[in-house]
Amino acid sequence: MEFVKRWALHKIFIGVIVGWSSTVYADLVVIVDQSSTFEHVASDDVKRIFLGKKKTLKGLPVIPIDQREGSRHRDIFYETVVKMSDAQIKSYWSRLIFTGKGQAPQAVANDGEVKAMIKDNPNMIGYVDESEVDNQFRIVYRVDR
Amino acid sequence: MFILASTASHASEWDKLRIDGFANLNAAQKLNREELSDNTAINSPEKFDQDVNFIVLSTLGIQLSASLTEKSRLVSQLVGKGDEEHFDIAADWVYYQHEMSPQWSFKFGRMRTPFFLLSEYLDVTYAVPWADMPDEVYDILEPFANYEAADLTYRYELSESTITLQTQYGRLIGDTWDIQETVSFNAQWSDEYWTLRAGIARGSAVILEDNALLSNPAVINANIYEKHHVIENKGYEAMFYSLATHFDDGQWLGIAEWTRLTVEGITVDQDAYYVTLGRRWGNWTPHLTYGDAKSQDDKIRRRNNIARRIDVDLYRWAIGVRWDFESGTALKAQYEEFINQKPSDDERVRTVIVGINAVF
Numbered sequence: 290m291e292f293v294k295r296w297a298l299h300k301i302f303i304g305v306i307v308g309w310s311s312t313v314y315a316d317l318v319v320i321v322d323q324s325s326t327f328e329h330v331a332s333d334d335v336k337r338i339f340l341g342k343k344k345t346l347k348g349l350p351v352i353p354i355d356q357r358e359g360s361r362h363r364d365i366f367y368e369t370v371v372k373m374s375d376a377q378i379k380s381y382w383s384r385l386i387f388t389g390k391g392q393a394p395q396a397v398a399n400d401g402e403v404k405a406m407i408k409d410n411p412n413m414i415g416y417v418d419e420s421e422v423d424n425q426f427r428i429v430y431r432v433d434r
Numbered sequence: 435m436f437i438l439a440s441t442a443s444h445a446s447e448w449d450k451l452r453i454d455g456f457a458n459l460n461a462a463q464k465l466n467r468e469e470l471s472d473n474t475a476i477n478s479p480e481k482f483d484q485d486v487n488f489i490v491l492s493t494l495g496i497q498l499s500a501s502l503t504e505k506s507r508l509v510s511q512l513v514g515k516g517d518e519e520h521f522d523i524a525a526d527w528v529y530y531q532h533e534m535s536p537q538w539s540f541k542f543g544r545m546r547t548p549f550f551l552l553s554e555y556l557d558v559t560y561a562v563p564w565a566d567m568p569d570e571v572y573d574i575l576e577p578f579a580n581y582e583a584a585d586l587t588y589r590y591e592l593s594e595s596t597i598t599l600q601t602q603y604g605r606l607i608g609d610t611w612d613i614q615e616t617v618s619f620n621a622q623w624s625d626e627y628w629t630l631r632a633g634i635a636r637g638s639a640v641i642l643e644d645n646a647l648l649s650n651p652a653v654i655n656a657n658i659y660e661k662h663h664v665i666e667n668k669g670y671e672a673m674f675y676s677l678a679t680h681f682d683d684g685q686w687l688g689i690a691e692w693t694r695l696t697v698e699g700i701t702v703d704q705d706a707y708y709v710t711l712g713r714r715w716g717n718w719t720p721h722l723t724y725g726d727a728k729s730q731d732d733k734i735r736r737r738n739n740i741a742r743r744i745d746v747d748l749y750r751w752a753i754g755v756r757w758d759f760e761s762g763t764a765l766k767a768q769y770e771e772f773i774n775q776k777p778s779d780d781e782r783v784r785t786v787i788v789g790i791n792a793v794f
Contacts, residue, residue, distance in 0.1 A: 344536035350536055375758075379793055380560060380562075384561045386454050386497070387497060387561070389531060392499070
């Protein structure tokens with residue numbers, strides 16, 4: 290009986306932890322529209338695209354769609370893929386924006402808006418939670434954490 | 435402005451109007467009574483006094499970028515600056531930019547001069563670790579911060595790095611010099627951590643009436659006009675050179691830049707450099723800088739009997755810290771000491787700057 294109790298508590302504990310982690314940690318993926326010719330994009334290329342250092346993929350223009358500041362997915366993306374702090378990113382973009390050498394990617398509010406932007410735009414690329422991806426989109430990179 | 439920016443970013447899927455801004459709010463103070471002689475071309479500490487001055491280095495900039503099409507836009511930057519008594523606002527930039535391809539872009543209008551590593555974001559102090567730009571290099575450039583020009587920029591992507599080549603043609607009109615037919619070229623290579631840059635510019639410098647050289651007692655006493663005809667209202671060849679590197683791996687930060695300015699005739703030819711090393715601990719970045727400026731053509735002035743007071747031999751060291759306490763906002767504190775070794779004994783001026791730099 291004691292064993293069953295312990296087993297049940299253990300299960301509940303794991304369940305809580307798993308449930309908690311799935312809400313705190315999203316499984317982010319980088320996606321394009323199904324009509325896009327982009328297939329697999331390397332981690333370094335994803336980083337360079339979102340920093341405006343890489344403007345073409347396979348000879349075609351590539352346009353990153355970002356998420357706005359304050360978005361949890363944005364925080365995870367910049368921490369794990371771009372590996373720059375908020376202050377570093379801000380300094381980096383201010384050097385480009387105020388010299389006319391670049392513009393930070395257009396940023397939208399959430400995964401839904403990223404998908405709305407990318408849909409039917411084969412040159413666009415964005416990051417969303419994997420659970421948001423349906424057959425209209427193709428995953429080109431999985432964010433490893 | 436925040437509301438306007440937010441509205442603008444919702445306005446259309448192509449962000450037809452983008453509004454970005456920066457601000458520097460500084461309190462600066464000179465800690466001793468000594469003053470630097472006029473020869474140094476170092477302006478900042480001479481603007482300070484021994485009372486705390488809240489406006490002397492304060493700047494507010496608003497940049498409006500209006501997309502005309504997907505490939506072309508108009509960019510304007512309004513900058514307000516404080517001097518000892520006033521706060522004036524001027525349109526520093528207004529230019530048209532067209533991106534012919536992801537590699538080629540063209541700009542035309544009034545824009546920042548691109549001669550040195552940081553000259554294109556001279557006022558955006560948030561983008562650098564210091565509370566003030568390195569004086570020995572950048573104070574010379576201050577009257578020529580903006581000019582009317584045409585710019586052609588080429589970006590080439592290598593597998594893990596980018597090469598940028600930029601050329602400009604324009605005219606620089608400062609308070610005391612009019613530098614005509616200025617042609618500049620710079621090349622930059624950057625990868626994840628490193629940036630290497632080399633720049634060169636050439637122009638024809640005409641002395642304007644209120645140039646200090648024309649009223650400098652040393653020049654007048656030497657009877658330059660009649661005896662040597664060194665100063666005439668003609669174009670003297672002016673050259674700018676710059677070599678620079680920038681390193682940032684997220685933890686260590688290093689910036690070094692060497693510049694040379696030469697002008698034909700008795701006008702000072704000056705070499706200057708600074709080296710900065712910093713390290714990040716979380717949101718804190720302490721840093722240390724050494725800078726030096728020295729005139730390279732003292733002998734020319736000796737030959738023309740011009741007193742030693744125009745020569746330059748100055749160094750500076752600075753210690754500072756940056757604290758990124760909020761998104762887009764940094765608090766900075768910096769202590770500096772300028773040591774001027776000409777015209778005579780060492781002049782030492784000590785200053786402290788505390789300020790907030792922000793981008794929005």
